[in-house]
Amino acid sequence: MTAAPEVLHRRTVRTRQLSLRFRPRTVVVCGALVVALLTLVVIATGTGDFPISPLDVVRTLVGAGDHINDFIVFGLRLPRVLVGLMCGIALGMAGGIFQSLSGNPLGSPDIVGFTSGSATGALLMILVFGGGQFGIAIGAVVSGAVTTALVYALAFKRGAQGYRLILVGIAVGAALSSVNAYLLTRAEVNDAQQAAVWLIGSLNGRGWSQVWPLAAALVVLMPVTLWLGRGLDVLEMGDDAARALGVRVEMTRGLLLLVGVGLTAAATAAAGPIGFVALAAPHLARRLTGAPGAGLLAAGLMGGALLLVSDLAAERLIAGVQLPVGVMTGAIGGIYLIWLLASQWRAGRAS
Numbered sequence: 256m257t258a259a260p261e262v263l264h265r266r267t268v269r270t271r272q273l274s275l276r277f278r279p280r281t282v283v284v285c286g287a288l289v290v291a292l293l294t295l296v297v298i299a300t301g302t303g304d305f306p307i308s309p310l311d312v313v314r315t316l317v318g319a320g321d322h323i324n325d326f327i328v329f330g331l332r333l334p335r336v337l338v339g340l341m342c343g344i345a346l347g348m349a350g351g352i353f354q355s356l357s358g359n360p361l362g363s364p365d366i367v368g369f370t371s372g373s374a375t376g377a378l379l380m381i382l383v384f385g386g387g388q389f390g391i392a393i394g395a396v397v398s399g400a401v402t403t404a405l406v407y408a409l410a411f412k413r414g415a416q417g418y419r420l421i422l423v424g425i426a427v428g429a430a431l432s433s434v435n436a437y438l439l440t441r442a443e444v445n446d447a448q449q450a451a452v453w454l455i456g457s458l459n460g461r462g463w464s465q466v467w468p469l470a471a472a473l474v475v476l477m478p479v480t481l482w483l484g485r486g487l488d489v490l491e492m493g494d495d496a497a498r499a500l501g502v503r504v505e506m507t508r509g510l511l512l513l514v515g516v517g518l519t520a521a522a523t524a525a526a527g528p529i530g531f532v533a534l535a536a537p538h539l540a541r542r543l544t545g546a547p548g549a550g551l552l553a554a555g556l557m558g559g560a561l562l563l564v565s566d567l568a569a570e571r572l573i574a575g576v577q578l579p580v581g582v583m584t585g586a587i588g589g590i591y592l593i594w595l596l597a598s599q600w601r602a603g604r605a606s
């Protein structure tokens with residue numbers, strides 16, 4: 256009797272206190288992504304009007320740089336790079352959660368309306384209450400949580416099935432986008448311009464005041480995400496099978512939704528609603544690892560790599576002009592979405 260293909264690709268490490276199962280290919284891919292991220296951080300930190308060689312960047316990061324490089328790296332560039340890295344990780348993991356829960360390749364937070372919900376709270380703080388960065392962050396988190404509760408309540412009918420979450424999320428997102436547009440039309444010109452730039456999603460001008468709250472959010476949410484994510488593979492088998500295996504389906508799904516929205520809201524508060532990273536990162540991660548299931552860690556690392564590459568392209572595409580990173584991710588993500596829809600259509604025709 257032969258083992259199933261999935262079992263053949265797993266390894267198990269056991270001690271008296273611990274039993275750990277892992278897939279060697281996934282470990283290799285995650286290790287390669289970590290190396291790629293470190294390389295991108297060094298390259299991005301050295302890129303700009305005053306270029307710094309990778310070796311000098313590394314020297315500066317370990318405390319052996321001169322005063323000029325210290326100022327450029329720590330005062331100007333490193334905060335932007337770290338915000339981009341952490342936003343990409345948060346969005347990649349959030350996308351993996353939503354796609355797994357909905358059972359739909361389009362189930363990312365920017366498609367199903369949760370990003371619009373976070374943006375509504377942030378816009379209210381910018382345009383109505385005149386809040387600073389802390390107020391914007393609070394507004395994005397609270398509004399994202401309220402949007403989650405609303406979508407979940409409207410989609411709930413003997414459980415919140417994936418297709419209902421997608422449809423209700425799209426409807427709620429469209430309504431909130433109208434609210435966002437109305438807020439922009441009623442605002443003062445300067446405030447509306449500032450809000451419109453924020454809505455595109457940008458890393459320009461990001462400093463340590465954005466780094467620390469985002470880092471604190473990830474320190475709290477990432478371990479919870481990876482812990483709860485173990486139940487995603489079981490939930491993908493169906494609610495009845497998950498209940499038979501002892502999973503508290505609705506509680507687990509609700510907690511995962513809350514964590515996913517928290518990750519999305521944290522990234523949105525730091526850099527605005529950056530589109531399509533949450534959609535593309537989990538797909539690309541699964542193609543590299545070849546593993547079924549959510550693969551949240553690989554999706555997060557892929558999201559960080561995508562956002563850093565997009566930001567580098569946005570900086571260097573037009574000489575002397577720093578495009579908002581949301582413009583680049585939107586352009587790349589639009590092409591990817593067209594390809595994804597076309598491949599799904601061809602697969603449906605073939606079957």
